[in-house]
Amino acid sequence: xxxxxxxxxxxxxxxxxxxxxxxxxxxxxxxxxxxxxxxxxxxxxxxxxxxxxxxxxxxxxxxxxxxxxxxxxxxxxxxxxxxxxxxxxxxxxxxxxxxxxxxxxxxxxxxxxxxxxxxxxxxxxxxxxxxxxxxxxxxxxxxxxxxxxxxxxxxxxxxxxxxxxxxxxxxxxxxxxxxxxxxxxxxxxxxxxxxxxxxxxxxxxxxxxxxxxxxxxxxxxxxxxxxxxxxxxxxxxxxxxxxxxxxxxxxxxxxxxxxxxxxxxxxxxxxxxxxxxxxxxxxxxxxxxxxxxxxxxxxxxxxxxxxxxxxxxxxxxxxxxx
Amino acid sequence: xxxxxxxxxxxxxxxxxxxxxxxxxxxxxxxxxxxxxxxxxxxxxxxxxxxxxxxxxxxxxxxxxxxxxxxxxxxxxxxxxxxxxxxxxxxxxxxxxxxxxxxxxxxxxxxxxxxxxxxxxxxxxxxxxxxxxxxxxxxxxxxxxxxxxxxxxxxxxxxxxxxxxxxxxxxxxxxxxxxxxxxxxxxxxxxxxxxxxxxxxxxxxxxxxxxxxxxxxxxxxxxxxxxxxxxxxxxxxxxxxxxxxxxxxxxxxxxxxxxxxxxxxxxxxxxxxxxxxxxxxxxxxxxxxxxxxxxxxxxxxxxxxxxxxxxxxxxxxxxxxxxxxxxxxxxxxxxxxxxxxxxxxxxxxx
Numbered sequence: 001x002x003x004x005x006x007x008x009x010x011x012x013x014x015x016x017x018x019x020x021x022x023x024x025x026x027x028x029x030x031x032x033x034x035x036x037x038x039x040x041x042x043x044x045x046x047x048x049x050x051x052x053x054x055x056x057x058x059x060x061x062x063x064x065x066x067x068x069x070x071x072x073x074x075x076x077x078x079x080x081x082x083x084x085x086x087x088x089x090x091x092x093x094x095x096x097x098x099x100x101x102x103x104x105x106x107x108x109x110x111x112x113x114x115x116x117x118x119x120x121x122x123x124x125x126x127x128x129x130x131x132x133x134x135x136x137x138x139x140x141x142x143x144x145x146x147x148x149x150x151x152x153x154x155x156x157x158x159x160x161x162x163x164x165x166x167x168x169x170x171x172x173x174x175x176x177x178x179x180x181x182x183x184x185x186x187x188x189x190x191x192x193x194x195x196x197x198x199x200x201x202x203x204x205x206x207x208x209x210x211x212x213x214x215x216x217x218x219x220x221x222x223x224x225x226x227x228x229x230x231x232x233x234x235x236x237x238x239x240x241x242x243x244x245x246x247x248x249x250x251x252x253x254x255x256x257x258x259x260x261x262x263x264x265x266x267x268x269x270x271x272x273x274x275x276x277x278x279x280x281x282x283x284x285x286x287x288x289x290x291x292x293x294x295x296x297x298x299x300x301x302x303x304x305x306x307x308x309x310x311x312x313x314x315x316x317x318x319x320x321x322x
Numbered sequence: 323x324x325x326x327x328x329x330x331x332x333x334x335x336x337x338x339x340x341x342x343x344x345x346x347x348x349x350x351x352x353x354x355x356x357x358x359x360x361x362x363x364x365x366x367x368x369x370x371x372x373x374x375x376x377x378x379x380x381x382x383x384x385x386x387x388x389x390x391x392x393x394x395x396x397x398x399x400x401x402x403x404x405x406x407x408x409x410x411x412x413x414x415x416x417x418x419x420x421x422x423x424x425x426x427x428x429x430x431x432x433x434x435x436x437x438x439x440x441x442x443x444x445x446x447x448x449x450x451x452x453x454x455x456x457x458x459x460x461x462x463x464x465x466x467x468x469x470x471x472x473x474x475x476x477x478x479x480x481x482x483x484x485x486x487x488x489x490x491x492x493x494x495x496x497x498x499x500x501x502x503x504x505x506x507x508x509x510x511x512x513x514x515x516x517x518x519x520x521x522x523x524x525x526x527x528x529x530x531x532x533x534x535x536x537x538x539x540x541x542x543x544x545x546x547x548x549x550x551x552x553x554x555x556x557x558x559x560x561x562x563x564x565x566x567x568x569x570x571x572x573x574x575x576x577x578x579x580x581x582x583x584x585x586x587x588x589x590x591x592x593x594x595x596x597x598x599x600x601x602x603x604x605x606x607x608x609x610x611x612x613x614x615x616x617x618x619x620x621x622x623x624x625x626x627x628x629x630x631x632x633x634x635x636x637x638x639x640x641x642x643x644x645x646x647x648x649x650x651x652x653x654x655x656x657x658x659x660x661x662x663x664x665x666x667x668x669x670x671x672x
Contacts, residue, residue: 134663134666147670149672150671176558199631200578228550279546280548320497320500
C-alpha cells in the first residue's frame with residue numbers, strides 16, 4: 001500500500017485515478033446490499049486522496065436479483081436520486097470526482113448513463129451509453145417497464161480541474177468511432193464503466209487515441225497508459241486500483257525522433273522520461289519536473305507529436321500519390 | 323545489377339540450394355511427399371509461412387542477401403506453405419551496396435532478376451510468395467509487394483500507400499510515389515489477400531480498405547515489427563495477418579492473438595489456418611458450448627481467447643459447415659451481432 005499522497009507534492013498535471021472492480025459482489029439480492037458493499041470497497045481508496053473514482057456500469061443494479069421497473073430504478077438527471085446523492089456525499093467528503101454509472105431518466109426517456117459528480121458533489125455532466133445491447137433497447141426485454149434510449153453518436157467530453165475526460169459504457173467498446181471522437185475533442189483520460197472487461201481492446205483504444213483509459217467492470221479494474229500498457233490492475237487481494245497518471249506526457253513516433261533522445265536526456269537528465277515501445281516504433285516523453293513542459297521540449301528539439309508527424313506525412317504522400 | 327549479370331536466375335538458385343543443402347543436413351525436416359500434407363487439407367485451409375530478416379542485416383551485397391534469405395525460405399519449404407511472406411524490400415533493405423532506384427526496380431509484369439529467383443522458388447514449392455521489392459510501372463517507382471503465384475507468375479502488385487517522407491523525397495532526387503488508396507484485393511486459389519507495408523500500419527484507411535473488400539489474409543511486410551498494431555487490426559478486420567519484418571515474423575489469428583512467431587533460434591513462423599473460422603462473442607456462446615461439444619465433439623475446434631473476449635469456432639470435418647452450426651445453436655458472429663445491435667440502436671435513438 002502506498003502512503004497517503006499530499007497534493008502539494010504532486011507534479012502539476014499528476015492525477016490520481018481510481019477504479020473499482022465489481023468482482024465478488026455479484027450476484028446480489030438487493031440494491032441496498034450492493035451499494036453497502038460498493039461503499040465498503042471504496043473505503044480502501046480514500047487514503048490515496050484520489051482525484052477521481054470510477055465505478056462499474058449500473059453500479060447499483062448490475063446482477064442484482066431484485067425485481068424493479070425502469071421507472072422505479074432510474075434516477076432523475078436534474079434532481080439527484082438516492083444513489084446519486086449517496087455518491088455525491090462521498091465525492092464531497094473525499095474531495096474527488098466520481099463517475100457514477102446508473103440508469104437515469106430525462107424528458108421521458110431512460111438511459112444507461114454515467115453521471116459525473118464533481119468534488120462538491122454536484123452533477124457536472126451526464127453521458128448516455130451510445131450503444132446499448134438490443135435487449136436493453138427493446139422495451140420489456142431486459143428491463144421491465146420500458147427500454148433504454150441510445151445516446152448521441154457524438155459523445156461529450158467534460159472539463160474537470162485536472163483535464164478533459166470522456167466516458168464510455170460497456171458495449172460502446174465495440175464501436176471505434178466513439179473513441180476517436182473523444183480524442184478529437186481533446187479527451188486526455190477516458191473512464192470506462194462496464195459489465196464486461198473488454199481486456200485487450202481497451203489497450204488498443206488507448207494507443208490508437210493516445211489517452212489513458214481507466215476501466216471499472218464486473219470482471220476487473222485497470223489503469224491503462226496511452227501506450228496501451230497496463231499500469232495497474234486489480235486482483236485476488238485488492239479489487240480496486242489507484243495510481244497516479246501524468247498528463248504532462250506526449251505520444252511520439254520513434255523515427256527519426258529517437259536520434260535526438262540522447263541529447264534531450266543529456267540536457268534534462270531525470271527530469272524527462274522516455275518510454276520506448278520498440279516493436280510498435282512509438283515512444284512517450286514525460287516531464288517529471290514541475291517547471292518543464294513537454295510541448296516546449298519537443299519544440300526545442302524540433303520533434304513533432306505523433307499526430308503532427310502523421311499529418312505532415314499524409315500531406316506529402318497525397319502530393320506524390322498517383 | 324552487375325554482380326548478378328553473370329549468374330543466371332536458375333544457376334543462382336541452384337548455387338543457393340547447394341549451400342542450403344549443407345545447411346540442413348542433420349535436421350529432421352520431413353520429405354514433403356512422405357508427410358502427405360496435401361492429402362489432408364480441409365476446405366478453407368491455408369498453410370501460412372513467413373520468414374523474418376533478423377540476423378541477416380546489415381549485409382554487404384544484394385547477392386549475399388538473396389542467398390541468405392533463400393536459405394531461410396528453404397528451411398520452411400518442407401511445410402509446403404500455400405503462401406510465404408518476405409520482409410519489406412527484402413533484397414535491398416539494410417544492404418550496403420549502393421544502387422539507384424532505376425537499377426533496383428523490378429518490372430510488375432515481366433520477371434526480373436530478383437522476381438525471377440522468387441518465381442523459381444514459387445514453382446519449385448508450388449507456393450505463392452509475397453515478394454516485396456521496388457517496382458517501376460508507367461514511369462513511377464513504388465515500394466511494392468508483388469504476389470507471385472504457384473506457377474511463378476506475377477499475380478498482382480500492391481503499392482505502399484503511405485511511404486515515409488524520406489522515401490518520397492530522396493537526396494538523390496528519385497523517390498517512390500505513394501500508392502492509390504483504393505487498391506483491390508488479389509484473388510488466390512485459397513482466398514482474398516491484401517498487403518500492407520511498414521509505415522502504412524499507422525493509417526486506418528489501409529486496413530479498412532482490405533476489411534471492406536473482405537480480405538481473408540493480410541500480409542504485412544516491414545522493416546519494423548508492428549507489435550500490437552497488428553493484433554488490433556487482425557481483431558478489427560476479423561482476418562489473419564502474416565507479418566514478415568526486420569525483427570520478427572508472426573502469424574496472427576482472426577481473434578487478434580498470435581498463433582506463431584519467429585524466435586531466437588528459429589527465424590520463421592508458420593501456421594495452418596482456416597478461412598471458414600468464425601469469431602463469436604463469449605456470451606451467449608459460453609452457455610451453448612456443452613451441447614455443441616456433445617453433438618459435434620472433435621469435429622469442431624473451439625477456442626476461448628480471454629484476452630480478446632472472443633470465441634473462435636472452426637470445422638475439422640469437410641462435411642460440416644460452421645455457419646450451419648451457428649444457425650443450429652442460434653449463435654451470431656461478432657459482425658452479425660454488431661449489425662443487429664446497430665439496427666436496434668438506430669431504431670430507438672432520438
